[in-house]
Amino acid sequence: MLYDEPRGASPSLTMSDATTILVDTDLERDDAAAAAMDLYLHLVGDGTIAAQPSEDEEARFRVLDERLVADTGIQAIGLHASGHRWRGDGRGGAELIDGGRENGIFCRYDGSFSIRCPECGERLAPGDDGSEALEEALAVWCDAPDSAYVACPSCATWTPLHLWRSPEHDFAVGHYAITLYGAHLQGLLGKGNAHAATALRHRLGDLAGDYTVVFARS
Structure with a gap:
């Protein structure tokens, strides 16, 4: 999903689950970390996700809302801000700090896209x-x-x-993005269970439906 070396080298891949990625292609880099932290606090506060991130290289937060899991198949959520990474804050929660692999390039795990x-x-x-x-x-x-x-x-x-937009929904760049682990939410494109997918999009703060959808799988 993330390129480590865009100059022709193979991308470094971190997960094999089906994922849906919502990418804000307009938000400025300087505002991305604040947006990710705000959404984290909101989702933890309403019981959607666990407060502690996983220890995987690509940190993700387990979904606690059983209805959301049943309706969408989404098991975990990742929040991305260019140039930042998540870590435990020592108080049972998480915080974003400078550093890490996030470069704002999102694509299929094999690195192919158009x-x-x-x-x-x-x-x-x-x-x-x-x-x-x-x-x-x-x-x-x-x-x-x-x-x-x-x-x-x-x-x-x-x-x-x-x-530049991907007709196959396999590429986008942006400094702030949300990864939904566990399913390709075709409902975001008006197919399948569009109601549940749209409700989730709104819960994630994309009220206008402006975020670009990327589907990834190894």
Whole structure:
């Protein structure tokens, strides 16, 4: 789900469960940690998740709401903020601190994906002819996201990486994201149990339905 080395190397993968990821592609990097902490406090406060994170490399919080598990299949929730990681706070809860692997790149566990140019709609994937600018943008994103632009090989337009969308829902970049472990929530796309999926989206703070949906599986 997370790239360690965008420059053509294999992504470092941390989990094999079916996951649904909601990515806020607009929130600024400086605001991501506060957003993740606010949602954590809300979800712990209303009994949705456990207060302590797992000890996995990719920290996640167990879902305590049995109705939510039954309705959606979601077993745990992960909260991501670029450049931060979770740890126990010594008081029975958790806190976000600087450091860790979070780089704001979310994709399938095998690292394959395709995205569309926001100007002309042409598809582009790593390894395609003309994809060098995409691969460079992935590398730039990790250090200077405001400078991560992709040149479309079809229309030659340079546009910010975060504006490129995946038609297969297998890629997005953003500094704040929520991972739902245990199911691909097709209801977020208007399929299957859309009511339960939409209710969960709202519980997670995405009231306008603006977060980009990414599905991942090993």
